[in-house]
Amino acid sequence: MSRMASASAAVQLSQRLAQSGIRNPEVLQVIAQTPRELFIDGALTHKAYENTALPIGSGQTISQPYIVARMTELLMEHQPKLVLEIGTGSGYQAAILAQMVPQLCTVERIKSLQIQARQRLKRLDLHNIAFKYGDGWQGWANRAPFDAIIVTAAAAEVPVALLQQLAEDGVLIIPVGDDSQQLLKIQRQGAQYISTVIEAVKFVPLINGDLA
Numbered sequence: 001m002s003r004m005a006s007a008s009a010a011v012q013l014s015q016r017l018a019q020s021g022i023r024n025p026e027v028l029q030v031i032a033q034t035p036r037e038l039f040i041d042g043a044l045t046h047k048a049y050e051n052t053a054l055p056i057g058s059g060q061t062i063s064q065p066y067i068v069a070r071m072t073e074l075l076m077e078h079q080p081k082l083v084l085e086i087g088t089g090s091g092y093q094a095a096i097l098a099q100m101v102p103q104l105c106t107v108e109r110i111k112s113l114q115i116q117a118r119q120r121l122k123r124l125d126l127h128n129i130a131f132k133y134g135d136g137w138q139g140w141a142n143r144a145p146f147d148a149i150i151v152t153a154a155a156a157e158v159p160v161a162l163l164q165q166l167a168e169d170g171v172l173i174i175p176v177g178d179d180s181q182q183l184l185k186i187q188r189q190g191a192q193y194i195s196t197v198i199e200a201v202k203f204v205p206l207i208n209g210d211l212a
């Protein structure tokens with residue numbers, strides 16, 4: 001796809017997301033200017049601007065653009081300065097966030113995906129991202145507290161470390177469940193955590209344990 005064709009496809013994707021209910025103009029603008037095809041392997045690049053999740057290798061997926069936009073929109077309601085993403089994957093969600101917040105930290109447990117994502121984000125000149133190869137269940141303790149944490153894989157239960165690493169008024173956006181998953185927004189207010197169910201979702205599992 002030529003650079004012009006991909007730019008216009010990204011704009012059309014953004015317009016479709018607006019029709020699907022995404023309201024934040026900054027989120028829509030950033031989606032319209034981000035080349036999703038760079039985050040997808042060669043054979044599937046013709047599907048890059050479809051509103052679907054796609055395989056990225058190692059049994060993982062790049063999330064559906066609608067859910068990337070929705071989670072970003074939820075997070076941006078809180079105007080976070082320091083954000084932690086669990087599940088770097090292809091790097092696409094990180095690319096969207098890094099254009100909207102001052103500092104992003106992102107954790108991935110599959111080394112090959114992390115290396116590829118890092119190269120892609122560097123090519124896009126996004127330099128406000130810190131990468132960690134590690135187990136996202138543990139968060140990133142020595143970078144905490146975070147104004148917002150976004151988890152891009154479904155956890156069997158909410159990891160306690162992530163709750164502990166939220167700032168006093170921080171927000172955690174996380175899919176929870178196995179076969180039936182719900183996207184939760186958990187807002188910390190001092191010692192209290194207030195949870196809101198956003199919508200049903202379908203994510204790959206957040207693995208608790210060994211690295212790959």
Ligand code: SAM
Nearest residue numbers: 062087089090092093108109135136152206207
């Ligand atoms: N944000 C990604 C993107 O934009 O492509 C979505 C990636 S995919 C839906 C979920 C990712 O979470 C996978 O890359 C997977 O390896 C990663 N993951 C699963 N369990 C993890 C864990 N415990 N720690 C860190 N990453 C994990």
